[in-house]
Every structure is written in structure tokens, then in C-alpha cells.
Amino acid sequence: MILDAVLFGHGSHEAAWRAPDACPAAPLELAHWLACARDAEAAGFDGLFLGDILCLQDHPEQHPSEALDPLMVLAAMAAVTERLTLTGTVSTSFNHPWHIARRLLSLHHLSGGRAGWNIVTSSYPQEAANFGWPEMPPTAERYEMAGDVVAAVRALWAGWDGIARVADKAAGRYLDRAPAPVHHCGRYGTTGGPVNLSPAPFGRPLLAQAGSSPEGLRFAARHADRVFTVQADLAGARAFRNRIRSEAAACGRDPGAVKVLPGLVAFVAGSRAEAQAQLDALSERIGLDHLLTKLERFTGLSLAGLDPERELPCGSEPLRANRFSNSRAGLLLEEARRNRLTLRQLATRFAAGRGHLMLIGTGAEVARVMRDWVDAGAADGFNVMPPELPSGISTFGRHVLPYLSERRRAD
Template sequence: MTKQLHLNAFLMSTGHHEASWRLPESDPEANGSLEHYVRLTRTAERGLFDSIFFADGPVLYADVGRRPSGGFEPLTLLSALAVVSDKIGLIATASTSYNSPYNLARRFASIDHLSGGRAGWNIVTTAGGDAARNFGLADQPSHAERYRRAREFVEVAQKLWDSWEDDVQVADKASGIWGDAKKIHPPHHHGEFYSVDGALNVARSPQGYPLLVQAGSSTDGRAFAAQYAEAIFTAQQTLADAQEFYADIKARTATFGRDPDAIKVLPGIVPVLGSTEAEAGAKAAELESYIVHEFAHGQLADLLKVPIADLPLDEQLPADLLPEDAIEGAKSRYTLIVDLARREKLTVRQLIGRLGGGRGHRTFTGTPDQVADALESWFVSGAADGFNIMPPVLPSGLDLFVDHVVPILQARGLFRTEYTADTLRGHYGLARPENSNAVAGLKLA
């Protein structure tokens, strides 16, 4: 096959299953261990993954009684991981609601330099009033306002990354001229949310811009992704839903004059692997047995915006939940979870079990061949360009995927057998963006 899968490893403490930390093999303090993340990064790179990815938010989301909480700020962590890896891409989440464009553009440009062109930015708008109150706000801005802010934020960041042309540095010792001042272009941006006057104080980085990633699947999220994103992390439960999302994103991307192939759609999948179906099923059952329903029940009630008393564990969801357009938080995840429960007629207890592994992402339990079949089916059916691999248990789940699933994908011609590029953009088959100021200068000339 000429077209091949893209694989990203989504790394989270002891694994994506909320009860993974309770397994005898797990280190409950792994989320604070650099050595743990170094090992995972090297494993993913051994598996020739395009990238690794860290989620983040400026708030303590989880009840610390429930699962390992807190952890490293991801851009700081990427700085350390850049030193112990050579090829794999390094993607971190950062919010457009609770950062400033200048500081964040500088940090990502710095990571791109330090890693030799392997940085990626997962752009989020951050839902939830708790985060807002950490920044002096009474509540979160509206869903629509968060996306207006995000658009302006990204445009300012791009202006800052373009504020240095690639050949600013002259370094002429004889004349005493270090750089060509005419090739510095301050953005002088004054918009609805941001005023940023001066040029970035970091030279244009190896990739020009970090790879731009987005993870929202609401109507606003899809429109934003089609305009700016180069990879999308999405949650889809069924092939039909994944195909609809894939076709919609590609069509929307074309309306912005972009090549639909320049945006990679990567649904999340939580692979529970065993050498036999029975072994994989036993692993899934063991993990579910460790779920503490008291904690999970409360989190589900909070997500659905209903009192916990209205969610009896052994009954189905109430019929009168809020409509999607009344939700100001994570619209797409709310809709996915409600649709899953309705479609499969799950009780609240059963729904909690289904969400324990991936919080709404697709969980697949089976042998390495069956997992490879599942990935190939979606890939060839117009549902995905690759996958966001979310091991339920770490490090063992990533080890199993790299050692047993990757070789099957390679044998089928679905995945690379060696790295052929040095940058994250190169892994995803994307060109380095031209500097808008240099292009404008050529047109004027």
C-alpha cells in the first residue's frame, strides 16, 4: 500500500483505564516519574510511532481519591524528552483560554529548536468553570467565545512564528553584522482579545510552526479544525460515526482552500490485548472490577449536569437530559456518551464500566491480530488516517502494542518499517509552512 497509517501514543500516568493504578504491576506514583515517561517515549520510538502526546488542563480535574492526579506541565516534560529521543514527534496540550499568544508561541518555538523540529501543539479551549476560577474569572466564557478567542490566538501565534524570516541571521564577523533587521516583522496585532506588538524573541524554528493539532468535535470544533488543524484527535464509537466525521472534516477543510489530505484524522482507541480472546477478556474484566463506582458515579453526574440521585446505578439514563445546545462545556463528549448509553441501552453501572477505559473513546478487547484487523478496517473504510493509541495500562499496554500489533501492521504494508523523516511534519507527510512575510516580500519585489 502507498498510503500508510499514522500512529500517536497518548501517554497518561499508569494508563488510560481509571483503575490501572490498582493493578499489582502498576506504580501508583508513575505520573511524577521522569524515568517512567522516558521509558514510554523510547518504547514508542522503537515502535516507529509518529508522535507521543500529553493532555493537560490548568485545573486539578480528578478527585485525588479516585486515580493518580497531578503531573508535569507538558511543555516542560517535552524539553526533557527531546533530549532522550531522536525521531519521534512531541505533542503537548496548551489552552488558548488561559495562556497568552506571545509566551506560548515562544515556548513552542523553543521546543521545536531543542528537538530539531519535532514539536506539536494540541490546541484546546478548556471547558469548565473550575479552570476559569483559577484565573480570576467567575465562570468559563461561552463555547462560541472560547472558539473566537482560539481563532485569534492561533492567528497571532502564526504571525509571531513568521516574525523572523528564515535567513535573518547573517553572522558576518568581518562587517560586525549579526542579523538583517529588515527581515524582522513585528505583528502589530490589535484584535478583539489580544494586542501583541513586537516580534518573537526566538528565531523561526525548524518546522516553521509546530504541528497544529485539535481535539474538539462539536460544530465549532469541526469548523476550527478545518481552518487550522493538521491533525485531529477525535473520539468515535462506531464505524458509521467515524466515517461521517472523517468525510465532514475533509469537506470542510476543502472549503478553506486547503488540501483535505493535509489534515490527518486520528480516532482514539484503547486496545486491551491478550494472546487469546479469553486472556484479553480476563484483563478487561479485572480492570473493570477495580473501578470504584462511588467516584465514577459522581463524575458522570457532573459531566451530564444532573444530580447524582437522578442516576440510579442499575437504571438507564433519564429521558430528559439537557439537549446538546444547552451544554457550554465539552459538547462533543457529552453527546457521544449519551448516544452510547441510548444506542446500547446501558444502565448507569454498565456505562461507567464502558467509560472506565477511555472516557468515551472506543475500547477494543482482543488478540493482536484482531486489534490490527480493527485498525485496518477503519483505515481502509474512510474512517481514519491513523489512530491515537491509548494503552489502558502503562507501560505494559504500550509494550504489547509495539511488540505484537506493530509487526502485524508492518507485514500488511500498513505501517512504516523505518523513519524516513527527521521532523514531526515529515512523519505526517506535511510541508513546512512558508513564511508569510517572506512570500509577501517576493510578491512586492
Template sequence: MTITQRKLNLNVGINTTGYLGHAWPYRTGTRHDINDPAYYRRLTELAHKGLFDAVFFSDHPALMTDPEGRPFHTIDPLILCTALAAQVPDIGFVATMSSTYNSPYNLARRTQSTDIVSGGRLIINIVSSFNPNVAANFGSEPLPQRHERYAKASEFLDVAKKLWASWDPAREGDVPEGRFWDATSAHTIDHDGTYFTVKGPLNVPVGPQGHPVIAQAGASEGGIDLAARHGEIIYCNILSRPAGRAFGEKVRDRARAFGRDPASIRIVPGLVAIVGETRAEALRKHELFSGAGSEDGLIARFIRENGIDPAGFDPDAILDAERFIPDPNRLLAVGMGLGLLDLLTHEKLTARQVVRRSEGHHRLVIGTPDEVADQIIDLWADGTVDGYTLQPPRAPDDIEEFVAKVVPILQDRGVYRTRYEESTIRERYGLPFPEGTTRPADRPALSRLA
């Protein structure tokens, strides 16, 4: 393989017991780990050992109370990331935050503060909340319609960007004797929009990377608009090369239409990796961790989840893509349902094949460490993706295995870093510095806690 300067970006999700809801009985640890800050520190240190770009915390501000399931979100991610940044150096942090149930000023203040404290290691994953149970935790008003949530999210980020740039001490002129500061280094934003009226300025100065890197997850039309306007790291479900290319072109074309440089966008979809000493072992682990128990169980789950009549269903017949178009008005995230549709639009596959291509709505790669590395490099090498957000079925076990067995192969092939070099996440992803603020070379140095 030709070694280039371009390197594979990898984040890793570390929510509670791991990504797959049925894999927890096979993990190392206890049920009490999910509320223990020391547990998340151990996972972050493990991710740091594997030289991941960032640890990723999804969030859902509502407790899932299904007695057959498990809580998937507990400690507030921004608070947890701030604490972890003080304990673990180098690695970045992705904190998921709702634009539907936050105020722009409060979010801008808290995230800019964390970015300064961490030395420029924060990514915020802005989501438009879609669960009525979340809405019920923030008042009596019903969940807004999808189009309204995305319109609000876009204005929310417009306001946050203005606030993040509203006080830049590096732009000070000569401070008159007897005065502590040049007050002209701050300015009001005087935003008066459809959803928000905010005066400003923010009482936290511009941070080491201008403002936190913005991640966005969503593949519906509203989600793509939001990604094209504001997203720098796009978290999505890409299951194949043709689907990935089509998605990337759509987002970048939309960005151009909004007057934005598409080179400032990185596609970093989710990835579920299951590693075995042999491919047969990895396939059995998939059946176990998925909760299906066997390949027939995987097919039965596919039939059930997609509302298919099992009578006469042939798992070896080519599937009709149109059968899997998600309802655009459904409450659940539309983008996740689009992954299967996109896969079947570009490839002729059977149910038996599909159940080995996706798990938890994300691309599934199965096999020996070498086979898993091959599959990871495959879509990265030609630029279909810029990297992945690894979603380990079990934590810590599958993170440990990936770090010990797959990372060295990626390094040997010259596609993955062998040490941390860049200090900020923005630099690590090769993203441009935000317009309207001074670059790091012109700013006073800031210390950080770790």
C-alpha cells in the same frame, strides 16, 4: 491486503498511570512514578521502540483532588516534552496547551523554541479550557462562555501563526559588511483584534517545520470550526465507520468553506486497545480495568452515567439515539458526549453491545493481537481515519504488550513503518509546509539535542 505508500499513524498517550482511572491497581510500578521524569523517559523509550509517531500528553492546569481518584496531570507537558526530546531521538511529542489561559506571544515563543530544540518534533494540542477550577487558578474572573472561548482560541492561533512566521533568517538578503544580520528578515505583525493586541515580531526564528504541527480536540460546533480553521491533526472520539465518515466530511466541508485545503487535515481519534491471549481473556481484562468487575457492572455503569431509570431497563433493547443528545450548555466537553450519540445515530445497538464499543469515551477494541490489529486496520484502510492515538488502560504494561504483540502484526501486513525515516512530524504525517515561510531545503541546517 494491498500494500500502499500510505502508512498508519499512531500516537500514544502516556499520562501518569494510564488512561483508565480504575486500572492503576493492576499496573507495574509505584504511585510515585507520576512525578518522576525518569518514568516518563522509560515510557517514551518504550513508545520509540514501537515506532510511534509521537507521545501524547493531555493537560489540565488544576489538581484533581478526588480522594477516590488519582492525579492525571502533573509535570507541565511542554517542559516535560522538551526534556524528553533531549533524551529520546526520532519520536514526536504532543503537548496540550490552553488558549484560554495563555498569551499568544509566550506560547509562540516557548513552542517554537521547543520545536527548534527537538529538530521539528513538536505538536501542540490547543484546547479551550472548560473547567471552572482551572479558571479559579488564573484569577477571579469566571470561566468564559463556550462561544467566547472558541472565538478567542481561533484569534489566538491567528496571532501565533503570524508570530511563528515573523522572523525568517532564511529570507535574508546580502548582509552588509560590519552588520551581524539583515533586520528586514523580521517584521512586526501589528495584530489588533477582539481579544489580543500584539506588535511582534517573535524573537525566535522560524523552525524546521515552519511552526509546530497544530492538533485540536473537540467535536462541538465551536470545536469543529476551530479544527477546520487551524487543526492539522484532529483528536476526537470516533466509535464506528459511519460516524467517522460523517465527522470527517463535516470537518473537511467546513475547512473548504473557510478557504482551506481539506487535504491538510488528519483524523487521528483516540483508541483503547485491550489485548488477551483469547477474546474471552480480553473481555475479562476490560471488566477489570474499567472498574466495573463484570458485564453486568458495565451495564450498571452505563445506566448510571446516562441518568437512566434502572427499573424495567432492558439491556438487550435497541437504544434510542435521541435519548443521548448531550446538553450543549454543559460545563464538560461537549465533543466527548457526542461520540455515543453519533454511534447510535448510525447503528442500532443495545446497551450490552455499546458497553463493549467505547471506554473512556473512545473506541474500544478487544481481542487477541490479530483481532486488535484487524480492528485498527479496518477504519484506516478505507480512509475513515488516518491513524489513532492509543490510550493504554495501564502504563507501562499495556504499551509494552501493544508494542510486543500488535505492532509486529501491523508491520507484517505492510500498514506500519519498520523504521523512522522522516525527521520532522510534519513530514511524517504528510502535512504541507506553512505558507509564508521558507521550506527546509532553503534553510540553514539546525542541530538538535537528540
């Protein structure tokens, strides 16, 4: 059971920055990230996962939206950890393959071979505007671009295959031979190479991907070592993992080499009542106006003028046609329909975990669900998204991991 800690600023909950003991500007300080890294390694996590978007989010005047470069943060984390995989997000839409190849190899060397690349295509219209694009291309075109860029990056890394770093001072010879130029010519990822850094002695960095659309699923099956997915029920998660494994086999890959890690938001404490109180305390601090703007963008629904206390009318297909994140929004809206959520309830659910699996209870209860998902073939592990940082990392480790330790050693 692979367990990575997903680090979002103050935590996965939208209102975490407003908690009484939170420092609003903490994610801009090195001490915050080093505390997260140390706590994750001490707790027994396997890795850290940092997301990223290349723009300010909606209404940055109402909530923290500033963000550090994830690879720079992970490089600092490498200095205070010894075994955690360090996976950072880099967009294929707005970065040249040569830069991606070297930045990831830099982290790989600084961490002793622990770097990972979360491959994203970017989706926000603000990101397109920041780089002078009139709009984001359609999903299919973004994934075509991503495939080309990943192929170029891998070609740059492979350009060092078979080259030994002999570092012979007496003979005055550093490499046994010079790397040849890398002639990768694609529609989006042309490069002449070579990159000026070898992966040796570590091999290539780990590749992760988080798309669950049909295009994203095919892309993950072809390229990813780990897939970060949004799944809120066991049956859907099992079907998704089966599709990924089937697609991987069709691409000639070993299906077992692709590990599927659903996101997990856990409110955990000594009793279920205490865990629920944690969620309730954060929910009371939600800024609904700001959150509804994000929810509109995420789902494509027009929420203006709707009564927050009435059931959300999300069953109309035309309202869903232009939603921001097709697969994730669909899962969230399906949950709203299934549970007949009001607009306020949906907004609260969205604020807590963006549609990811959310568990509220004791450590034993949370661990039982996690074991059930792995046993049922619905997951190979989880991307754990602590609601508050850094405190949520040690809380999860203290309450949940003791109930998983035997299982993880056996695996």
C-alpha cells in the same frame, strides 16, 4: 496510517494507578516519562501526545490528579528520542500568544523540529476559578478567543519569515536583518512582537486540535494539521472525516492536509480471553463514587440515587442540556442508549476510554479493525491510548504493529 501514543498519567483507564505493579506517584517522576518515550520510539509509533487541564480534577483525594506541565515533559522526552513528533497541550484561554509562541518554538528547537501544539480552549469550571473568572465562557466565545490567539501565535512565528540566521563571527553579524514588530490586534490576542526566537530552520510546529462540536469542527478545518476525535463506530467516523475535509476545502485548504486520528483504547493480548481479563482486572478496581462525580460532570446527568444495576435513563433531552462536553458526551450517551447499558456498565465504559473506540482482542483482530477504518475513509491513523503506562505501549507494539507494518510502509 499515523500512530501517535496518547499519554495520560498512569494510562487511559481510570483505575490504572491501582494496578498491583503500578507506582501511584510515577507520573511525577522523570523516569516514568522517559520510559514511555523510549518504548514508543522502539515500538514504532510516530509521535507522542500529552493532554493537560489547568486544575485539580474532582475528588483529588481519591485519585491522582497532580499533573506536570506537558511541554516540560516533552522537552525531556526530546533528549531520549530521535524521530517522534512531540505534541503538547496548551490552552488558548489562559495563555498569552507571545508565551505560547516562544514555549512551542523552544520545544521545536530542543527536539530538532518535532514539536506539536494541541490547541484547547479549556472547559472545566475549576480552570476558570483558578484564573479568577466567574465561569467558563460559552463554547462559541471560547472558539472565537482560540481563533484570535492562534492567529497571533502564527503571526509571531511568521514575523521571522525571510530572515536568515547568518551567524557570521568574522563580520560580527548574527542575522541578515532584524525582525520587524508584529502588530496583531485582536479582541483576545493582541501582541506587538516580535518573539525572540525564530522557527528556522524547522518551519512552524505541527497544529493539532481535539474539538468535535460544530464550532470545534470548523476551527479544526481552518487551523489543524491533525484532528483528535472521539468516534466509536465506523459510519460516524467516516461522516466526521468527510465533514472535516469538506470544511477544509471551503476554507481554501487542501483537504488531504488535515489528518483525522480517532482515539483508540485497545486491550490486546495473545487471546481475546486474556485481553478481556486485562480489562476486567482494571474494572474491578474502579472507585464508583468518584467516577460517578466525573460522569455527572461529563454528561450533565443527575445520577444521585440511581440504581447502578438498572439501565441509565439518558434519553431525556432536559437532562442532557448542561453536559460538560457536548459532542463527546453525546456519543457516549448514544452508546448507552443503543446498548441499553446500566449505570454501572456506563461508568465502567467511561472509565476505560471516555467514549473512544475500544477494542478487545488479539493483535490481528485489533489491526484488522484499524485497517478497515482507514480503508473505509474513517481515519488517517489513530491516537492510541494505552490503558496502562508504560507497559501498554510495548504491549501494543508487540501485538498489533507487526500486522500493520506492511501497510504503513506502503503508505
